[in-house]
Amino acid sequence: MKNLLLFLFAVLFSTSVMAQVNTGDEAPGFTYTSLENEEVSLSDFDGKVVYIFFYGAGCPHCLDNGPITEEDIYQPFMENTNFVALGLDTWNDPTSANQNFRSETGITYTLLLNARQSLIDYYGNASAYDRSVVISADGTVAYKGTGFVDTDTDQVVAAIESELSKISTSQEPGDDLPKGITLAQNYPNPFNPSTTLSYTLNEASQVSLKVYNMLGAEIATLVNERQPAGQKTVSWNALTSSGGALPSGMYIYQLKAGNQVLTKKMTLIK
Template identity: 80%
Template sequence: MKKLLLLPFAILFTASVLAQVNTGEEAPGFTYTSLENEEVSLSDFDGKVVYIFFYGAGCPHCLDNGPITEEDIYQPFMDDTNFVALGLDTWNLSVSANQSFRSETGISYTLLLNARQSLEDYYGNTSSYDRSVVISKEGNVVYKGTGFVDTDTDQVIAVIEEELSKTITSAEPVDEFPDRISLAQNYPNPFNPSTTISYSLNKPSQVSLKIYNMLGAEIATLVNERQPAGEKTVSWNALSSSGSTLPSGLYIYQLKTGKQVLTKKMMLIK
C-alpha cells in the first residue's frame, strides 16, 4: 500500500527536476524587479539578442566571474542597439546583497532579483548558477552554458556575434553590406605626416586597428570598439600619434575582427 502512495509522488518529483528548456526551443518568459526597483520582462526585449547571466549574489565563483560577463561579454556589444544583457539572481538574496554583488563585480547591466524560478525553467534545478544563456531575436535559446562562465566565454561571444550578424536594421540595408572583411592600402602612401586607412566589415564586429613599427612595437591604437557592418575610414597623423617624432621608414597597420587578422605596410617619409 505504501508503494502505491509513494509512486505518484516520485513520478511528479522526477518530472519537476527534469523540466527544462533545450537549445533551439522558445525561451521561457519572466518578469522580475530590477535592482533599481523597476519591473523588467523578457518580452520587453523582443527582437533583440539577449545575454543572461544566472548568478547567486553570495556565490564566490559568481563574484569571480561577474567581471568577465561585464568586460568580455557585455562591454564589446553594449553599443549595439540590438543587444541587451541581464543578470538574474537565482539565490533570491536581498537588495543589499545584490548591491554588494554589483559593487564587487563592476557589473553595469541590469540585475534582476528573486529569479530562482527562471533557473528551474531553463535548467530544471536550482544549482546550475554561474551560467551563460543567449536568446535569439526570435526568442529562442541559441546557447545554454553547461559550465561556469569562465569556461565558455569564447563560445558565448561567438554566438552573440553570429546572432547579431543576422539582425539587419532599416538603417543598414542588406544590399549595402560588403560581402567580406577587407583592408585597403592607405592613401597617400608614402605619406607625411597624415594618411587615411579604409576597411570594410561584412557584419557587426569587435574591431581593433593598430599601428606597429617594423620591430613589432605598438605605435598607436586607432580603433578599439564594436562597429556595425559597412565601409570605415580612419585618419592617422604620425607626428601627433606617439607624442614624439617618429622616424621615416616602413610601418605596419593591422586590422583584427574576431579571429580574422589583415595586415598591410605603409611608408612614412620626411
C-alpha cells in the same frame, strides 16, 4: 498504498527534473524587479539578442566570474542596439547583497532580483547558477551554458555574434525607415557611468543630440553634424564628459533633426 506513493513521488520528481529548456526551444518568459526597483520583462526585448547571467549574489565563484560577464561579454556588444544583457539573482538574496555584488563585480548591466524560478525554468533545478544563456531575436534559446561562466566565454561570445549577424543581414539599408525621426530610451537606464542612446533618421538632416540637467543647463553635446538617414547609436560616459562632477539624478537628452525635436529622460546613479 506505499508503492502508489512511491510511484507518485517518482513521477513528480522526474517531471521537475525534466522541466527545462534546450537549445532551439522557446525561451521561458519572466518579469522581475531590478536592483533600481524597475519592473523588467523578457518580452521588453523582443527582437533583440539577450544575454542572461544566472548568478547568486552571495556565490563566491559568481563574484569571481561577474567581471568576465561585464568585460568579455557585455562591453564588446554594449553599443549594439540589438543586444541586451541581464543578470538574474537565483539565490533570491536581499537588495543589499545584490548592491554589494554589483559593487564588487563592476557589472553595469541590469540586475534582476528574486529570479530563482527562471533558473528552474531553464535548467530544471535551482543549483545550476553561474551559467550563461543567449536568447536569439526570435525568442528561442541560442546557447545554454553547462559550466561556470569562465569555462565557456568564447562560446557565449560566438553565439552572440552569430545571432546579431542574423539581424544585420536581414535588414537592408533604408528599409522600414520611419516617417519622422525616432528617439529610443537609453540603455541601460538607470546607468553608471555609461549608457547608449539610439535614434533613427528618416532622411539626411543636420542633427543635434545634447544632454541637459533638470534645470535646463547643457551638460554635454553628443552629436552636432549632418548625418544620412538610418539608425544611429551614441555612447555617453557621464564620468568622462563631466570629470566625475555630475550628481546622481535625472537628466534630459534632446534630439533635434531638421525641424523635429524629441526629448527623453534618463537617470544617473553613482
